Amino acid sequence: MRNLNYFFSSIMAIALLFIGCKPGTNGSDGGALASSAAEKVYVAPGEQDEFYAFLSGGYSGNLTVYGLPSGRMFKEIPVFSQFPTSGYGYSEETKPMLNTSHGFIPWDDLHHPDISQTNGELDGRWIFVNGNNTPRIARISLSTFETEEIIEIPNSGGNHSSAFITENTEYVIAGTRFAVPVPQRDMPINEYKGNFKGALSFISVDPESGRLDLKFQVMMPGFNYDLSRPGRGKSHGWHFFSTYNTEEANSLMEVNSSQNDKDFIAAINWKKIEDYVNNGGGTKMATNYAHNVYDEHTHSGTSTMKKEVLTVDPTEVPGAVFFLPTPKSPHGCDVDPSGEYIIGAGKLSADITVHSFTKMLEAIEAEKFDGEAYGIPILKFEDVMTGQVKSGGLGPLHTEFDSNGNAYTTFFISSEVVKWKLGTWEVVDRKPTFYSVGHLMIPGGNSRNPFGKYLVAMNKITKDRYLPTGPEMEHSAQIYDISGEKMELIYDFPTHGEPHYAAGCPADLLRANSKKIYRLDENKHPYAVTSPDQARVERNGNEVHVYMSTIRSHFTPDNIEGVKVGDKVYFHITNHEQDFDVPHGFSILGQNTSEILIMPGQTKTSVWEPKQVGVWPFYCTDFCSALHQEMQGYVRVSPANANMDLSWSLGE
Amino acid sequence: MKKASILMIIGPLFLLGLYFFPLWNIMLGAPQYPEPLGINIHIDGLQGVNEFDIQNIDGLNHYIGMKTLPKPEDMWEFSVFPLIIGVMVILGVLIGFLGFFKVVSPNWFIGWFVVMSILGILGMYDFNAWMVDYGTNLDPNAIMKLANPDGTPMTYKPPLFGHAKMLNFDVTSLPATGAWMMFTGMMLILIAFLWGRKMWKPKKQEVLQTANS
Structure with missing residues (x-):
């Protein structure tokens, strides 16, 4: 009897061992993966994130500050919108910051942040952002995390290919998305073609104070200037703008401005135009725009109306402006860390077009033009194009880079991020996003020195990612670990407003400079x-x-x-x-x-x-x-x- | 004796450190002060470890009815202590020189040491008395009047030496650089005395010793 008991309990024990073991093995497999992703994003209580991320708030009009890799939000910085939390735009001191030539405007649509750079590397002094609706550029201090300056952009409409800085923060560049009559006047809309203009504004930045000054505007043909990037390294001194609606349609644009097989990337040699302007070139034009400055010591903003702007006719500066044909209404226009490759993402195509800066210079040198548009030479597609990425995705939008020669492009329609190699144009990896990604951000990804550890994908559609909160939901963002050959999705977090672009930098760049108090004896x-x-x-x-x-x-x-x-x-x-x-x-x-x-x-x-x-x-x-x-x-x-x-x- | 006298000359000079470095340091950490507030006690006044610490400590102390921390002009000690230290340094160096030329015996060294020790103890006594007053002589209309478990009013005298828990604050009071320099200097003088006594041979003894050998 005793032996029998012993026998049965042994069997029971073995059975339990198996029962206990089998799911255990499965569980530890899944658990190990899950826990490694969890460990990557886990910032223990009391510890701090490795990177700051500044996500635009889109229609919130503000800029939000997050930590990477935790995805925790630290602050919302009011820029273009009144903000009852701090009284920004409500206090007497900050009301002038929202003044424009159209009066007090309590809101704007903030799209693209860009951190100041020195020699093409992030220097962490300021962050610049654009207001899309009533065209404005703002400068935010990265020691106080407060908006210090807002300058209105005259002759512009839909300030979208903005606010991108040159590699020594010489200029903040602000291009108009919507062509408009310049100067504004009462005229029939259907006389757009040939009459409307596309102003590209070059706003100088004082290297000490950061003060902005609208130095000149290049009056381009009335295309839609969508996004832009500075040249860097060898291409420093140039700036590249993607365009759409080269058809110059003025109605049912989704059809009528998608007719041309190729639109352009406009290459602007701003150094050349700067020389021209410094030597007395350009035409002064009467206008009216607000320049609002906040002083940290008076704790007050002042608004000044400026009455004049210097305009430049690009055809007057030979060799300064060229068009690079680029397929399918290019949206993103991104320059790799070396400054050699200009990536045009035709948003209606499957492929990504890569132009070579060297080839572009050679074609210009050889004057191999394929006609002109409004007096601006058009280069031959075959002469400037150096590669095409056969992505297999659909709807490429934006590209950022790591420091190992890889590029990462978002695809809105196929909802994914695709990693590919610069030079060979081969696709290395692809990972889905949730859902319909717009911009992506790699800290320093728009500089000579990217920090290729994390990639943040900012999505336009949220659907089922979080607990439902009625018809209106926050947007979703994903964090990918890109330190390995393959990208790994490690986190998913909601973002405030509608983040378009973002900028990020190592926490060490800002942490020590962050102000703790204002000195009363300096008030x-x-x-x-x-x-x-x-x-x-x-x-x-x-x-x-x-x-x-x-x-x-x-x-x-x-x-x-x-x-x-x-x-x-x-x-x-x-x-x-x-x-x-x-x-x-x-x-x-x-x-x-x-x-x-x-x-x-x-x-x-x-x-x-x-x-x-x-x-x-x-x-x-x-x-x-x-x-x-x-x-x-x-x-x-x-x-x-x-x-x-x-x-x-x-x-x- | 010459070497011992040189030590006696060097020793008092260490006290000059008190003019540049704090004598004592009190740090106050709390849950909401992960970076603690701190007071550096110099012989000529109090200074915050960080610029606004004194103001912030006063701001907190007003809740429990403590007086504000004294400014240099509020306490005679802050004008007298630097004078005393100066006089003692000059005296010490002088004794060292006189020892060097064998004008005075090493007993003068220990004499200086004893006087300095007495002054130091008096200084500590005075410092402690100030802290007792500061921590117990509270505004009767204080915002927060707290009692000990036995019903007596709670007082807030910081420890003279070591750590104490006071409400939400961890208070640590320790000698600082100036005190350690003074301590080093005094040890040098003690060594100077012991060493010098061994080597001290008055002229008469020298003669005797020569005779004996």
Whole structure:
């Protein structure tokens, strides 16, 4: 009996061993793969990401900051859109940043970020972005992560082949997508052809301050200038623009501007045009555009209207502009790290066309032209084309590079990323995206020195990737590990707004320069109070100026009387903290604007126009300290005709 | 004796470090201060380890009713200590020179050492007394009035030496570079004394020894 028991329990044990083993083997296979992807993107609590990624927000008008490989979002930087979170575009100091020749515009469509470069390598000083709708270029500081400058682009419509910088950040380049009458005038739309112009703007960047100046505009034929890239290395001094609608159609464009078998990549020798302009070339043209600058020390933006722009007729500068025929309405126009290859992605084709810069120069030298368009020489396709990638995909859009001679192209229609070799044009690998990828980004992928470790694919369609959130969803992005021969999908994360392009760089490039506080002793705001005993309230007609200071956990003053219905009350609030990450906020009941968030050492102004008699509370909107709830105060509002003098106090 | 005297000349010079480096350092770390706040105590005043640390410590301390940290002009110590150190350095170097020329015996070395030690202990006593006052003499209208488990009001005297947990803060108080330099200098002087005593032969003894041999 005992033996029998022993026998059965042995069998049971063996059976259990098998049962336990078999799924275990399977599980560890799947688990090992899954865990290796998980380990690649896992940034343990308290640790930091290896790369910063700046994703455009598209129609959010803002720029978002993410970490790679974690996909965690760190910040949304307001650029072209009002942003109640910080009060950007609502505070008196930041309203001028959104001024244009069309007045105050609280929004734009932000597409393409580009990080400043020195000698073709990322230098991490600024990031430039474009506003597509009401053409504008913005410069964002990468020490404060704040928008420092916005310049409007006149004579442009749909500022899309922007904001791309040359390899020493000499220029930010902004090309128009929509051709428009220049100067704008009342004329029939169907007289577009031959009359509309495509302005390509060259905005110089001051090497010290980063200040922007619209130096000249090249007035090109009325094609649609879609995307652009600077030459680098040997091709430095040139800039390449993809075009579509060389048909110059003005209606039902999806058909009418897809008729030509080939459109162009426009090659612009900007050095040559710069020389021409520096020697007095070009025509000054009356115009009107806004130039808005934010000063870190006055904590204030100012808007100046500029009245003149220098235009250049490209036919007046021989040897400066050429057209490279490129099949099927090219969208992406990307230049490899060496500067030799110009990649045109015909968005309606299966193939990718690669032009050679060397061949282009030879053809120009030999004057082997195939006619001209509006006086601009057209090179022969066969003379400039050096290779075609037979991708097997459909709808190529954008290409980025690693540092090992590989290119990575997104395919919108076939929804995939294809890796191929520069020079041999052979396809090495392909991986699906989810779904319908637009741009991709490899940190430094638009420079001489790419960091080919991660690739971020930014998709246009989300569908089933996340828990459903109704008809409107965030877009999806994928992260691929591209350090090996084959790409590996390692992460999937939602993005804010509609990221078009992105720019990325090693965290070490920015981390040490990121500002922690603004120094109170450098605060030059005209309404700043640098010590609480300067806090006061002044009346100037029906304007009331409150000079207020904050420190954990009170406002000085926190009781104000003598305000009347019909007054316009300006709260100028200076945050006296000099401690990292201790902002204070402000809002008052009945305000027709957003709250403001004031960083340590900063001054911001919030306006309130009280419409009702009463005693109205204000409070700190940022949970600043253990006594944040007590950080509050009152303003007494008397009738318009009351005989009340201003008075203010704290702790009385 | 010459070598011992040279040590006696060099030793006091180490005290000059107190004019350049902090004597003591107090660091305050907390969950929300992963990069701790810190006070460097110099003989002529307090300095933040990072530029705004003093201001930020005062800002936090106002919750529990502590006085703001003293400015140099608020405490006589910050003007007297540099003078005392200066006088002691000059005296020490002078004694060293006199020893070199055999004008004074090594007993003067140990004499200087004893005086300096007494002054040091008095300084520590004074420092501790200030911290007791600073940590216990609190504003009766403080925002946060906390009590110990036995019901007595909680006080916040930082440790003179070592680590203490005070509310959410880990406070560590340790001698800093200036103190270590002073310590090194004093050890040199102690060695100078012991060494010099061994080699010290007054003229009379020398004669006797010659005679004996």
